[in-house]
Amino acid sequence: MPNPTNHNSNSRLTELLGEDNVDEAHIQAYIEALRNDDVHIPEANSPLPPGSPAISHHSSVRVRKVSALSDFAPINLRVKRRKKKGASSSAGRKHDWTFLLLRWPLLFLIFLFIAIEFGLYVLIRQVVNTKEWIFSWRGQKGVLRKRLRGAQTYQEWKDAAATLDRYLHFDEWKKIDEDAFYDWKLVRKVRRSLRTLREKKDARGCIGVLETCIRANFAGIESPRLYSETYIGTKDLIESYYDEQEKALEFLRESSDITLDEKKRFFKSANTNYGISALCLSGGASFGYYHFGVVKAFIDAKKLLPRVITGTSAGGLIAALVCTRTDDELKILLVPELASRLSACEDPFKVWVKRAWKTGARFDSIAWARKCSFFTRGSMTFKEAYLRTGRVLNISVIPADRHSPTKLLNYLTAPNTVIWSALLASAAVPGILNPVPLMSKTRDGSIVPWNWGSKWKDGSLRVDIPVQALNLYFNVTHPVVSQVNPHVHLFFFAPRGSAGKPVAHSKGKGWRGNFLLSAAEQALKHELTKNFKVIRDLELLPQLLGQDWSSVFLQRFDGAVTIWPRTRFWDWFRILTDPDPPELDRMMKVGQIVTFPKLHMIENRARIERQIFLGRQSVRRSQSSVRQTSAEATVLPARLSTTPPPTGSDLPLSVDTDAETAYATASRKYFRRRHQSSHGQLIPRGNSGGRGLGVRNSSTELVNPESTPDRRTEPMLHRTVNGDDSPPGHMSRLPTRSLPTALALKEDEMDEDGWSSESSLNDDLTVLDEHPRHVSYSSLPPIEDADELQRDEWSG
Numbered sequence: 001m002p003n004p005t006n007h008n009s010n011s012r013l014t015e016l017l018g019e020d021n022v023d024e025a026h027i028q029a030y031i032e033a034l035r036n037d038d039v040h041i042p043e044a045n046s047p048l049p050p051g052s053p054a055i056s057h058h059s060s061v062r063v064r065k066v067s068a069l070s071d072f073a074p075i076n077l078r079v080k081r082r083k084k085k086g087a088s089s090s091a092g093r094k095h096d097w098t099f100l101l102l103r104w105p106l107l108f109l110i111f112l113f114i115a116i117e118f119g120l121y122v123l124i125r126q127v128v129n130t131k132e133w134i135f136s137w138r139g140q141k142g143v144l145r146k147r148l149r150g151a152q153t154y155q156e157w158k159d160a161a162a163t164l165d166r167y168l169h170f171d172e173w174k175k176i177d178e179d180a181f182y183d184w185k186l187v188r189k190v191r192r193s194l195r196t197l198r199e200k201k202d203a204r205g206c207i208g209v210l211e212t213c214i215r216a217n218f219a220g221i222e223s224p225r226l227y228s229e230t231y232i233g234t235k236d237l238i239e240s241y242y243d244e245q246e247k248a249l250e251f252l253r254e255s256s257d258i259t260l261d262e263k264k265r266f267f268k269s270a271n272t273n274y275g276i277s278a279l280c281l282s283g284g285a286s287f288g289y290y291h292f293g294v295v296k297a298f299i300d301a302k303k304l305l306p307r308v309i310t311g312t313s314a315g316g317l318i319a320a321l322v323c324t325r326t327d328d329e330l331k332i333l334l335v336p337e338l339a340s341r342l343s344a345c346e347d348p349f350k351v352w353v354k355r356a357w358k359t360g361a362r363f364d365s366i367a368w369a370r371k372c373s374f375f376t377r378g379s380m381t382f383k384e385a386y387l388r389t390g391r392v393l394n395i396s397v398i399p400a401d402r403h404s405p406t407k408l409l410n411y412l413t414a415p416n417t418v419i420w421s422a423l424l425a426s427a428a429v430p431g432i433l434n435p436v437p438l439m440s441k442t443r444d445g446s447i448v449p450w451n452w453g454s455k456w457k458d459g460s461l462r463v464d465i466p467v468q469a470l471n472l473y474f475n476v477t478h479p480v481v482s483q484v485n486p487h488v489h490l491f492f493f494a495p496r497g498s499a500g501k502p503v504a505h506s507k508g509k510g511w512r513g514n515f516l517l518s519a520a521e522q523a524l525k526h527e528l529t530k531n532f533k534v535i536r537d538l539e540l541l542p543q544l545l546g547q548d549w550s551s552v553f554l555q556r557f558d559g560a561v562t563i564w565p566r567t568r569f570w571d572w573f574r575i576l577t578d579p580d581p582p583e584l585d586r587m588m589k590v591g592q593i594v595t596f597p598k599l600h601m602i603e604n605r606a607r608i609e610r611q612i613f614l615g616r617q618s619v620r621r622s623q624s625s626v627r628q629t630s631a632e633a634t635v636l637p638a639r640l641s642t643t644p645p646p647t648g649s650d651l652p653l654s655v656d657t658d659a660e661t662a663y664a665t666a667s668r669k670y671f672r673r674r675h676q677s678s679h680g681q682l683i684p685r686g687n688s689g690g691r692g693l694g695v696r697n698s699s700t701e702l703v704n705p706e707s708t709p710d711r712r713t714e715p716m717l718h719r720t721v722n723g724d725d726s727p728p729g730h731m732s733r734l735p736t737r738s739l740p741t742a743l744a745l746k747e748d749e750m751d752e753d754g755w756s757s758e759s760s761l762n763d764d765l766t767v768l769d770e771h772p773r774h775v776s777y778s779s780l781p782p783i784e785d786a787d788e789l790q791r792d793e794w795s796g
Helices: 006-017 026-036 097-135 139-149 154-167 170-173 184-197 204-212 237-253 260-272 283-299 314-324 327-333 336-341 351-358 364-374 382-389 419-426 467-474 517-539 568-572 581-631 656-663 738-745 748-750 783-793
Strands: 039-041 061-062 276-283 308-311 393-397 408-409 440-441 447-449 455-458 476-482 562-565
Touching: 006 276, 006 336, 026 364, 026 440, 026 447, 061 748, 097 517, 139 154, 154 184, 154 283, 154 581, 170 517, 184 204, 184 237, 204 237, 204 260, 204 447, 237 260, 260 581, 276 314, 276 467, 276 581, 283 314, 283 327, 283 476, 283 568, 283 581, 308 314, 308 568, 314 327, 314 364, 314 382, 314 393, 314 419, 336 364, 336 581, 351 447, 351 748, 364 419, 393 419, 393 467, 419 455, 419 476, 467 476
Parallel strands: 276 308, 276 476, 308 393, 476 562
Antiparallel strands: 039 061, 393 408, 393 455, 440 447
């Protein structure tokens, strides 16, 4: 008898895979943006230079960029500029004769050394792998290892890992508290203090201890070496410490002995000090499909998938799929049948060769735009994706010119940018895809070029893993990196073992292979890095395809936890080939198997992050109930509507960082900006209820939109998505006064302050006041009033 559950799942899979989300009107707008470099003037009240003619906002006006070679040369006539004698054609710089004489011989000699060192490196790695396979994985140990690598779920893997630990007597190491890689005495004292204070119901005592120990890598307990001695788990002292810390945070969240303000101050401080985790998916062409298995392992482990996800190039495609689908949809979609939608390389040889000869790129941007629409659910923007799933999508891109900085696109820096245009820009590697413009969605559902039609390309050429930008925007202190770049992942070796993967011989101790082989591997790797630095610093490498490639090998490619799938030699020949269902199934399984050993280390930290998040959520709900009560007495205009009260815990709440909150509230305390009227005077913010995301105190701030057309007070709830009205329940699960609501109610203030997503002048976050202020320490309020200063920085 057929199982109805499987039948429903198959029908749902067919429905999800058969979605046609392509908007042809948006594709046509994208084609126009690719064909010209015109600048679109969206509104008549945009700032214009003095003396410029007025432009009617009722007509779609496009102003073309014009330039002339000189005052006497016609604008529309191409004039060949005569090349001056002795001018350098490469970068416009003059070099002395010794550089011109020695550049190419020196470059050839260095590349010869690199080739020899790389050959020796590969040989050493193969010797180590062969030794481990022959001498280590035999007998019962080999049978248990085979069972471990054949696990289909995380629970099966944990059971197999625990069995292997017992067989190898690794459990004895867990019971010994002493170890040189962490301060075990301090951890033991903190654990005992938390347990004693919690049993005595001393909430303020628990706060005092937790304020000391809630830190990233406190006492060294997050060291990977403490997880590389066994296949699963770490010291029993560390496991019990995490248990006690989790119970203490839960006790504080439910305690009635401390005030709401004390809870708010503590959980905000804990969130700032501890930080959050983020999943970073690297680029790597078809190697990027291993990311599907990594994401599937996180979903299988339940509640471990980070809320902040970033991707570059191929990793951006998987990140977009994850951030635009719910967990239930991902469980259905992440199957081998997904290969039917992976058709980026389907063009035959004759077609793409002709295209590459004509345009300089193998792939067609327009065809990729249509194919990417499936992964982004049509022309969904970063803000819309965040509102749908609560996950923060980040895509790294760089401008087409050489000197502009890298930009991380997310719902804070580019909220209305269409995701599929960001994916194309992130995949624009020279020779693969030409630089493309980013597209921004307007209020009427149409899309226009973003940032005046500037062209963008792959961010991994400079920053593959944007650790610094993630820390700036979202306080990410624990990046989990899935690294599949073909030129990088080969060099991850872990000579002393890695989390969940001890050294295969000597009972998990010592060095992989032996000390000499591991030392040779490390020495050759440092020599390769040194040679690439010499090439970069001496500017020996010429520009190829208009791109400086000297820093491709010299970035930071790892994180606090790094996952690198084991590839095959045949994968290098299929680096630009679409996988079929059997091949995708194999890649997913490999991605899962290499992720399972890292999950326990990630899980221990995620437990604390979750308790801090639940604490902030509890405070937010308590505050929102008070605000909702006070807001019932305020009569709102007919066109304004409030967000319904929270109905569950799976709400798209903000990540709650100072940058994020200041963006939503236009606070001057983080960005040092002032809210000024047209006469230059400060606009009053009302009483304490009007700070942050609270309810505005005066009803005069809620101006009738019909009487003031320039003030955009209509909430985002009533806007159209992809040209259609949103369904009635589209925003029904948002909490009162959450960040998305604040973004909607205060959108006019953000635009007036220069935070419009259509402006590229906002790349620099440090914007100083026009009138600098000098504040002395004596003018600061006392400690008990310090919380008032942070209300603008508290999102909810």
